[in-house]
Amino acid sequence: MSQPTERTYLLIPHDEEGHSIKSKEAAELGQTSIGERLTYNDYSTIDWLHCLVKDSYRFRALHLRHGLRASIDQTVDACSGWIAVSLIGMIMAFVAVGIDMSVATVAGLKYGYCSGNPFVSREACCEFVHSAEGHCDRFRLWSDKYWAQFGIYVGWAVLFGIISSSVTMFSKTALPAVGPEARTNGHDPSNGNGYGQGKALYMSAGSGIPEIKTILSGFVIPHYLDFKILVLKAIGAVFAVATGMSLGKEGPFIHIAACVGQQVANRFEKYRDNAGKWREILSAACAAGLSSAFGAPIGGVLFAYEEICVHFPRKVLWRTFLCSMVAAITLKALNPHGTGKVILFETNYGTSYRPEHYFTFVMLGIAGGLWGGTFTMANLKWARWFRNTRLIKGRPVLEVFCVIMVTAALQFPNPVTRAPGVEIIKNLLVNCATNKDNWVCRNEARTDGRWDYFAWLAYGTLGQLASTTITFGLKVPAGIIIPALVGGALFGRLVGQFVTTISPGIFAMVGAGAFLAGVGRMTISLCVIMFELTGELEYSIPHMIAILVAKWTADAISKESVYDLAQSVLGHPFLDTEHALQLIQHEPSSIVQSILPPPSTMAELTIEVPNNNKVSRKVLETHLAYLHRRGLMDGGVVLTQKGVLQGYIAEPELEYGLNTLGKGLNDDQDIRLLGDAEEDEYDLSNFVDRTPITITNTAPMEYAVEIFGKLGIRYLCVTEEGSGRLVGFVIKKRLLIYLDGLKHE
Known part of the structure; x- marks a missing residue:
């Protein structure tokens, strides 16, 4: 096993571009007596x-x-x-x-x-x-x-x-x-x-x-x-x-x-x-x-x-x-804000939108979706290039130093973006009809063309989106919500300068939601959050339009939200049944047989229990060693009699029973796994799952996805259609590896 690094992938092997691959050696390994090794070894699964x-x-x-x-x-x-x-x-x-x-x-x-x-x-x-x-x-x-x-x-x-x-x-x-x-x-x-x-x-x-x-x-x-x-x-x-x-x-x-x-x-x-x-x-x-x-x-x-x-x-x-x-x-x-209210960006525009404004809301949604769809790819490419340069590689603190220098140089000259993110949003959402003492409102009240003000808003938008792209993923606590809101509010306020029939703060508010929807792919929750942030329930339809259009646009470019991307890059296992079913639909014939372990693996993870329902400690120790060698932290051993499934004992229970409860037993000591224990017998039958969930090997893969996803089970035993003979078992991680392979094909 390689030394741990922050770029270690826990899915199947990846190339330098992050695409999953299976080397010839890895494929051949599954056919040998050594057998394959599952990934995701750092994570155990609950049932x-x-x-x-x-x-x-x-x-x-x-x-x-x-x-x-x-x-x-x-x-x-x-x-x-x-x-x-x-x-x-x-x-x-x-x-x-x-x-x-x-x-x-x-x-x-x-x-x-x-x-x-x-x-x-x-x-x-x-x-x-x-x-x-x-x-x-x-x-x-x-x-x-x-x-x-x-x-x-x-x-x-x-x-x-x-x-x-x-x-x-x-x-x-x-x-x-x-x-x-x-x-x-x-x-x-x-x-x-x-x-x-x-x-x-x-x-x-x-x-x-x-x-x-x-x-x-x-x-x-x-x-x-x-x-x-x-x-x-x-x-x-x-x-x-x-x-x-x-x-x-x-x-x-x-x-x-x-x-x-x-x-x-x-x-x-x-x-x-x-x-x-x-x-x-x-x-x-x-x-x-x-x-x-x-x-x-x-x-x-x-x-x-x-x-x-x-x-x-x-x-x-x-x-x-x-x-x-x-x-x-x-x-x-x-009362941390001193207002006596929980509303963070309270607004009161006093005007309502009209049908002709729908087009502008749609355009804000398209803009938010375009940025959200390209952000994930741009951020990933930036990270792969910059973090692999000789100066930065392995020096996360130095990377933070460099990004701060760039961010500060971009932000400070601009009066719009010099303040903290929350304050920027407050200033951009302001209604200038009721609040004149604001840098934004003073500039919008000018009658000299205001092209420098437009330039500051455009510069602020581009600078915010660029700095967000290079910041996300740094080794500091950091979220994407406020940066996306700021970028959308800047763009929306800029667009509002050319639509003079209602307050430009309305477009800043809708733009903020659209840009966050594009990067996070949230819909209903984001719409409600925007109501609660601003107190403007009247603008539910503009928010819904912009958020849905942003999601559709972003999905057309990239199916993964920023959180999905982070899970994939960091190698965190996650079963999203909706996306999994979409992947399987593109496979001409996907059945459970496709994800069964190779015969060499199943031979090591199957115990044929004699008629007396007991096996020696040495046999169990051998199979436990097989589990450890293959890295199956949340795998287990299946018990059969004449090829028929009798039960399943998971690795944690097997290890606890042998090395903690049965620490003093000798290698030849018989241990009961099935049936009723007699006096003075060492009994592990209580650790055996006698009713494991089973499925036939010819069942559609959708069955396995739904069973793992809806029931939240840890393993699924597979039997042969017609005979009922055990042919293998599948753990959740094996299904995830199969799905990841489909994702990158």
Whole structure:
């Protein structure tokens, strides 16, 4: 196994362009006695169906008891989910306010300091004290000279970026991998179980949304939601946003909320001991993250449903709704913006659109879709080129330094883009009929042609889109939501200069939603988020038009959203049943037989159990070694008698039964796998799944996709049509590898 690198692919092998390939040697390996090796070794899979059964047994045991204590325990158990999500909502709101206030204070240092209290933000410093000219006297600029201001601005931005990236470096970790190669590459096995180190991952970098989607789909990324990562992500996000780079804190807020969700869920035994139930709480936490970032509680719920979660039953929907609501209530009570409202970009245009404006809304949607469709490809090409240059390769902090220098040089000269992202959006969405004291409105009130103002808007649009393209993917906490909104608002305000019948702020608002729809491919959730961000319910139809057109346009260019691309590039396993079925439809005849392991693999992973239903420890140890050698962390061994399937025992249970419970047994000791145990027998039959889900080898591949996707199972046993004889079994990862091969054909 190769040394871990940040570019390690966990899908089937890739070429330098990122396309999946299968070498001749790899193909031949599957036909040898050595057999094939599955990828995705860094991720183990949960079984939603087993989690459901496990919780049902727990529920029955709890409700079989009688008496006062039993009634109290049952009531607490019934309320535990609601209590947990309420706590998550409140805690996340406090964390969000702390990060927001810290960002405002740190970002203000790029311009000057508050003479009364240098530890408060510019807004807080100037809240009540202004001069007659409308300027704040308490906030002192570092210098009155342009070039001195420029140098200080860039210097602080570079310092903040280095701090953020350096903090992110502390979150670098190697995920576990199975196999002797991990032990022979200089890595120490963990816990003595033969697991070594696999893919390197910067856990606090990026938005975290691709990783959260992977976790919620049923895969495990160890330690990704630990308290340490929460702290590193929060600190890194403060300094990253303060740099002024084209990134936002909204994506990181979802990761931070998931970390909060884990800390709270682990305090409840009901969720701590059940991976499926634990993910239900995590789904609610994600909604609280967006609710706290934007003050958009309903949008947060819909975002979790549309973009983040795979398993979302009605009970989870209700708890997610409560969690998001509590976060919004707490945010309103804390009043971080000083307005007493949760609306971030409140507007009141006082005019309505007319049918002739529909064409402009469609054009904004097309523009947003064109950028969203090309952004993913441009960002990927930039990353492959720039991060492979001799100077930058292996130096993520230096990459951040270079990008900040470029971003600051592009932003500072432009009065429109010099402010933080949230403030830029506020300025661009303003209605100049009611607010004259604004740089945008003062320029739009001019009667001298305003071509320099048009140039600033055009320059700001191009600069924002370019800087976003080179920023996304840096090793700092960073989201794409605010940068996309800023780019769309700039373009929309520019377009609004040529449509004088209504406020240009309306086009800025619709353009912001269109550009975010193009890059993120969100629809309903984004539409609701825009309502809640602006308070403008009247403009639902313009938003719907622009968002749908943007999605259609972007999909015509590239099927992958920015989050799908990140999952693919980072090698995170994720089963999207909708996209999977579209891929299979293009195959002339795709049946389950296509994804069966080769005969050499199945020979090593099948145990023919004698009539006495017992095998020796040595036999089981041998098959466990086969699993480790092939890297099948979430694989297992099938049990047959005369070729007929009798059961399945997973690798974790087999290893636990042999190396923990049966540590003192000798190699010749017989171990019962099937039937009823007798006295003094060592029995592992309780670990055997006697009712595995089965499918015939000639069944359409769509059956396998739906079974894995809808039931959330970990493995699927395959029998021969007609005879019922076992011919193999398939784990979820094998299906994903097959689908990835179709994607890149």
